[in-house]
Amino acid sequence: MKPRDQYLKVEDVSKTFTSRQTLGDRIARGLARKGPPPGLKAVSGVTLDLAKGQTLGLVGESGCGKSTLGRIMAGIHSPSEGSVRIDGLPVMEQGKKTTTAVQTVFQDPFASLDPRMKVGDAVAEGPILHGLVMPAMAQKYVERWFQRVGLDPSLSHRYPHQFSGGQRQRIAIARALAMQPKLLICDEPVASLDVSIQAQVINLFLELRRELELTCVFISHDLSVVRHVSDRVAVMYLGRIVELGETQSVFDRPAHPYTAALLDSVPRIAAEGEALVEFKPIEGEIPSPLNPPPGCHFAPRCPRATPECSASAPALAEVAPGRRAACHYAQQELREAAARQVA
Amino acid sequence: MTPETGKPVLEVENLQTEFATAKGALRAVDGVSFSLSPGEIIGLVGESGSGKSVTGFSLLGLIDAPGRIAGGSVKLNGTELVGMSPQELRKRRGKEIAMIFQDPIATLNPLLTIGQQMEMALAAHETLSRRAAAEKSAEALARVGIPSARERLKSYPHEFSGGMRQRAAIAIALLHRPAVVVADEPTTALDVSIQAQIIHEMKALARDYGVAMIWISHDLAVVSALASRILVMYAGRLVEQGPSAQVLRDPRHPYTRGLIDSLPSATVPGQMLTQIPGSMPSLGALPPGCAFAPRCSYASDACGAKPDMVQAGRRGWRCVHPLGTEHKERAAS
Numbered sequence: 288m289k290p291r292d293q294y295l296k297v298e299d300v301s302k303t304f305t306s307r308q309t310l311g312d313r314i315a316r317g318l319a320r321k322g323p324p325p326g327l328k329a330v331s332g333v334t335l336d337l338a339k340g341q342t343l344g345l346v347g348e349s350g351c352g353k354s355t356l357g358r359i360m361a362g363i364h365s366p367s368e369g370s371v372r373i374d375g376l377p378v379m380e381q382g383k384k385t386t387t388a389v390q391t392v393f394q395d396p397f398a399s400l401d402p403r404m405k406v407g408d409a410v411a412e413g414p415i416l417h418g419l420v421m422p423a424m425a426q427k428y429v430e431r432w433f434q435r436v437g438l439d440p441s442l443s444h445r446y447p448h449q450f451s452g453g454q455r456q457r458i459a460i461a462r463a464l465a466m467q468p469k470l471l472i473c474d475e476p477v478a479s480l481d482v483s484i485q486a487q488v489i490n491l492f493l494e495l496r497r498e499l500e501l502t503c504v505f506i507s508h509d510l511s512v513v514r515h516v517s518d519r520v521a522v523m524y525l526g527r528i529v530e531l532g533e534t535q536s537v538f539d540r541p542a543h544p545y546t547a548a549l550l551d552s553v554p555r556i557a558a559e560g561e562a563l564v565e566f567k568p569i570e571g572e573i574p575s576p577l578n579p580p581p582g583c584h585f586a587p588r589c590p591r592a593t594p595e596c597s598a599s600a601p602a603l604a605e606v607a608p609g610r611r612a613a614c615h616y617a618q619q620e621l622r623e624a625a626a627r628q629v630a
Numbered sequence: 631m632t633p634e635t636g637k638p639v640l641e642v643e644n645l646q647t648e649f650a651t652a653k654g655a656l657r658a659v660d661g662v663s664f665s666l667s668p669g670e671i672i673g674l675v676g677e678s679g680s681g682k683s684v685t686g687f688s689l690l691g692l693i694d695a696p697g698r699i700a701g702g703s704v705k706l707n708g709t710e711l712v713g714m715s716p717q718e719l720r721k722r723r724g725k726e727i728a729m730i731f732q733d734p735i736a737t738l739n740p741l742l743t744i745g746q747q748m749e750m751a752l753a754a755h756e757t758l759s760r761r762a763a764a765e766k767s768a769e770a771l772a773r774v775g776i777p778s779a780r781e782r783l784k785s786y787p788h789e790f791s792g793g794m795r796q797r798a799a800i801a802i803a804l805l806h807r808p809a810v811v812v813a814d815e816p817t818t819a820l821d822v823s824i825q826a827q828i829i830h831e832m833k834a835l836a837r838d839y840g841v842a843m844i845w846i847s848h849d850l851a852v853v854s855a856l857a858s859r860i861l862v863m864y865a866g867r868l869v870e871q872g873p874s875a876q877v878l879r880d881p882r883h884p885y886t887r888g889l890i891d892s893l894p895s896a897t898v899p900g901q902m903l904t905q906i907p908g909s910m911p912s913l914g915a916l917p918p919g920c921a922f923a924p925r926c927s928y929a930s931d932a933c934g935a936k937p938d939m940v941q942a943g944r945r946g947w948r949c950v951h952p953l954g955t956e957h958k959e960r961a962a963s
Contacts, residue, residue, distance in 0.1 A: 348821035451909055481677035482848060483906040486892035490902050515894035552826035554855040555895060556878050568826040572791055
């Protein structure tokens with residue numbers, strides 16, 4: 288693969304969260320001859336790469352590890368194993384973030400902006416600190432970014448509470464972009480916005496991405512938003528990537544039964560002449576990540592599961608050109624999806 | 631689609647709810663009227679601040695000072711609820727009309743087991759032995775799809791997942807088989823797979839027990855999967871209403887059209903979405919006429935006066951420039 292295709296390179300990344308142990312806990316476990324308590328494996332063996340200028344959508348339900356993976360890529364969490372490189376350089380070294388090339392936009396702009404700091408200062412803070420702009424020039428620099436995200440530059444002297452949710456999200460985007468990142472991680476950036484405001488922010492995102500040739504990771508539980516903005520999509524379930532490929536083909540012909548089930552659960556407005564859409568809900572709920580089922584984690588809820596699925600975890604393998612899926616029965620699933628599409 | 635036969639179970643007429651502020655009274659709900667037939671599910675759709683939740687709360691008389699119901703009428707099975715004494719309301723709330731909230735964590739008491747809370751809800755309206763109450767509670771939990779319901783009665787809310795908590799809240803709301811259930815964004819905080827399960831079950835419950843439901847949501851797609859009729863709210867007023875399929879395929883009000891078109895699924899992936907410019911005006915600074923006019927591409931001088939609800943068959947809209955009315959025959963169908 289050409290290095291350009293591996294602008295973002297995530298290699299075998301895992302993250303285990305362990306509960307803090309007091310001295311008493313340790314003595315008690317030592318006396319009982321138990322090892323350290325098992326951790327919660329939030330992300331498990333994720334390998335993926337992304338070409339420059341592309342957007343990767345990361346989808347899954349709560350607790351699947353998509354936000355943790357996003358935070359590892361952003362250098363907020365250090366991975367327990369594996370590494371993340373952007374443009375050939377590591378994002379973290381020895382547990383410290385070593386680059387400003389990755390920036391993040393979070394879901395809740397209420398929480399991510401300091402309520403006592405003028406929004407202009409919030410945008411200027413990082414670039415000044417990292418020498419991207421001289422303090423004397425900061426005001427001009429901030430105003431330019433305000434214009435770029437569609438805000439009146441004269442508003443930069445106001446405080447976060449004086450803005451609406453959509454405007455605050457624009458400020459958060461301006462703050463991330465003012466750091467001139469190579470990679471932008473967006474963690475549910477439109478989830479808390481109203482439909483009409485959501486469309487405005489998505490349009491802004493599309494526009495900026497094209498102008499600035501940004502490489503992005505777009506994390507969302509909203510499949511229709513991800514379908515709209517991403518070139519490639521990764522579907523996660525209980526810490527593992529279960530399917531990875533071009534967005535359109537994954538949505539049209541899912542190779543993993545979980546992807547298919549997830550797509551079926553999304554309510555949509557019936558098309559002209561179509562009867563009211565009936566769902567096929569997935570049975571059961573996501574099991575606890577503290578004690579995931581053996582083998583394929585989705586097996587207990589999967590309509591296709593056989594004893595083999597609980598015995599051995601399928602690897603994320605190429606099932607069609609440019610498509611990887613972690614399912615023993617991916618070929619059957621693909622064939623049936625193709626048949627459904629024709630019908 | 632539910633046939634609209636028989637007497638409506640709920641009739642809302644010109645409902646008005648106000649909140650007193652230092653700058654004068656703000657009208658959060660302004661002249662909302664609709665009726666609901668037994669077993670019917672209607673969707674009340676709008677963005678934040680549109681007054682959809684306040685409308686829901688008003689129906690149950692759950693408006694606290696500085697808010698008040700300033701006018702209008704809410705008739706439940708023919709009995710007027712507006713102006714009823716708190717004691718009288720209490721007798722009906724939970725028994726004849728119940729509510730399901732968005733956040734089940736806030737609805738359930740963290741210090742009591744699910745079983746204790748269900749017992750209390752039962753005891754509020756009928757006298758039952760503890761054994762009978764437990765029996766009835768377990769049955770109600772099983773009905774909303776909670777496995778091994780009898781053991782689960784002993785669980786505390788924190789031992790339930792988000793989806794199970796919402797199921798428990800639904801089970802409590804349905805304990806007395808109320809005639810009307812007001813559901814305020816009950817699946818918004820849940821994952822899509824759990825949302826799909828709950829919508830599926832709610833439809834079955836409404837069908838099997840003839841419970842009429844008002845489903846409040848910002849999500850047009852969710853509502854279209856559930857409701858036979860849709861009411862769209864904007865800045866405290868109903869701007870459009872009618873059968874779901876007709877409203878969604880052929881909306882009359884430019885705001886409804888804008889909402890549908892701004893969904894990502896309405897546009898080819900990667901292309902710019904159709905967006906409604908601007909944002910909803912604050913209730914303190916509403917334009918004098920149509921509240922949507924400043925954001926509307928069809929607006930003209932005629933929009934300077936408050937438009938009335940135009941009724942045509944089962945559809946209605948509050949707009950002087952309704953879309954697609956050249957097809958009069960379709961409007962009347």
